[in-house]
Amino acid sequence: MTIEIGWKLDNSYVNNLPELFFTKVNPTPVSSPKMVILNYPLIRYLGLNVQTLQSNEGVAIFAGNKIPEGAMPLAQAYAGHQFGHFTMLGDGRAVLIGEQITPLGERYDIQLKGSGRTPYSRGGDGRAALGPMLREYIISEAMHNFGIPTTRSLAVVTTGESIARETRLPGAILARVASSHLRVGTFQYAAKWGTVEDIRILSDYTIKRHFSYIEDDENPYLSLLKEVIKRQAALIAKWQLIGFIHGVMNTDNMTISGETIDYGPCAFMDTYDPATVFSSIDIHGRYAYGNQPNIAAWNLARFAETLLPLLDENQERGVKLAQDAISDFGKLYHRNWLTGMRAKLGIFNEESEDGSLVEDLLNIMQKYRADYTNTFVALTFEKLEDSSLFSTDEFLKWHRRWKDRLSRQQESNNSSQQLMKNSNPSIIPRNHRVEEALEAAVKQGDYSVLERLLDALSNPYDYSIKQADYSTPPEPSDRPYRTFCGT
Structure with a gap:
């Protein structure tokens, strides 16, 4: 059978x-x-x-x-x-x-x-x-x-x-x-309780499983470090672009493959605020939304430390190789993030002022406590009556800058809108809708609420009628939303 x-x-x-x-x-x-x-x-x-x-x-x-x-x-x-x-x-x-x-x-x-x-x-x-x-x-x-x-x-x-x-x-x-x-923590375990040969065996296995194209590199272990850095820079940028907050970015929760793992106290941001924290155990905000890129770099530095014996026989040279590789993370992350932000704003080409255009929008969103996801959806369809943010002098000034920026590219307005639709989901797993589904399943044994939510989330860039009900932010509350590990 x-x-x-x-x-x-x-x-x-x-x-x-x-x-x-x-x-x-x-x-x-x-x-x-x-x-x-x-x-x-x-x-x-x-x-x-x-x-x-x-x-x-x-x-x-x-x-x-x-x-x-x-x-x-x-x-x-x-x-x-x-x-x-x-x-x-x-x-x-x-x-x-x-x-x-x-x-x-x-x-x-x-x-x-x-x-x-x-x-x-x-x-x-x-x-x-x-x-x-x-x-x-x-x-x-x-x-x-x-x-x-x-x-x-x-x-x-x-x-x-x-x-x-x-x-x-x-x-x-x-x-x-x-x-x-395989996790950063797997390598930390080998470095602490194993031998250099154990680290080498683990590294060789990892390369063969995930990065076979670097097996013949002059220094495959340095290439391994660089490949993991690249994947994490791309991953964390995608988290930030979607408003995802992992909540427990410990080194045992960072994969070598570049996949998101362990969805304990995670949640999605409604109101834009870099200081957003949902996890009940993150009392100091170590893993806040705005800290995630820095924490990723910190975790990758711990990974690099485990590979030092393999990078070079000379420890000083090995440290230098590791430091140089880690220093690239910030540039790689920012490039991925800015490319993604350009797409969210319908921008195809690159200009030096794009970074400030994005940052200024985010600052306005934070000041007026705008919903992160819905703001980009409103910009996509030019539905600028949906939020008090859009009537402010700061936003109107920014909006003129954005329109001027779009005019300086060859692509049509329709192409820009399609790029935005492909880059800005109409739906995220809103925390209150997730809780609604879980409560129905756990307390009443009713899985229909969960099934409808999963169906709506199955194509988050669809902009379908069935997704409309799931785009509404939660009602204002004096009690901040909290998530728990479930361990």
Whole structure:
């Protein structure tokens, strides 16, 4: 029966890395699992059979009650700087089942999150609550639809068991898909508790898996550092352009592949403010929206430190190579961000004053507490009656500058508008609509609200009628919106 599902599992992580990096462990079975959501397009892309995965066998696999043929389950070891403090970590509530080889020959990790205790659980129960797992499903799929590199969600099952948090909550397991779960923290773990040879083996494996085109470079380890920097510069720029706030940018939550990972206390910004923080545990604003590029650079510097023994036999030269590479992050990030901002404003070519044009708009938006997403939508369609911002002298002056800027390019107004439509989503996962969907699912067992939200988010650049209801910001409140890790 498992052959019909379409599993084509490989296990390169366990077959190529020393046991320092993992512990073989099976998921802990649960009492009465039930499928609550399946990602049909992703199932097909992975080469799996939808009908079989909908059956009891599919439920049993996603619940950890049955191990698919070819799987070699394991928990990965890694470390991390959590809010700046270094500690040993690891998969405390997740098990990597194996790596699915798709019909296109691509390799994706299949991981069960919330599947029970592992040797890295650090006193935790290894379980997850339904709300946070559904939240990760919603946000990760939205990110994918925005065109932002991300881990994805394959399925969520309830376990039939409750778990203890502040209260008793229904338990759930998320099946997560990633091009890999290699993290900056994986390299930190090797540097702290392994040998230089362990770092080399890990680096060689990473290059082969994600960056095979640099294998023959003169200094492949320096090339590895530069490639990770490039991918993160592109990723963080995309976060900023969409108004996404990760909330917990610890080094264990930065992937080497350049994918967004771990959607714990994440949220999307409504009112534009660089100081926006949603996470309940980020009391000092370390991971605020405006700080994300700087934190990414800090995390990448920690990654560079782990590679120093490989960069050059001479430590001083190795440090210089690492510093030069890290110093490029700011320039790469800003280039990506400004290119994206030009697109959001319908600008095709480059002029030296574009940066100030963008910054001046953002400053006006911050001053008048304008909605980030809706402001760009209004500019796209010239619907400038939708906000008090648009009647201010500052904005009217800026608007004339913007129109003058658009006139200095060859592309037509229609082309500019199409570029803006392709760059400015009409819908984001508004925090109050996400909470509405989660509350209906968790408290009432009603998944229809969640399904409608996912349907609206399936094409965020569609500007369809069904998306209109989801574009309204939340009502003003004296209580700031807060998110929680769900651990």
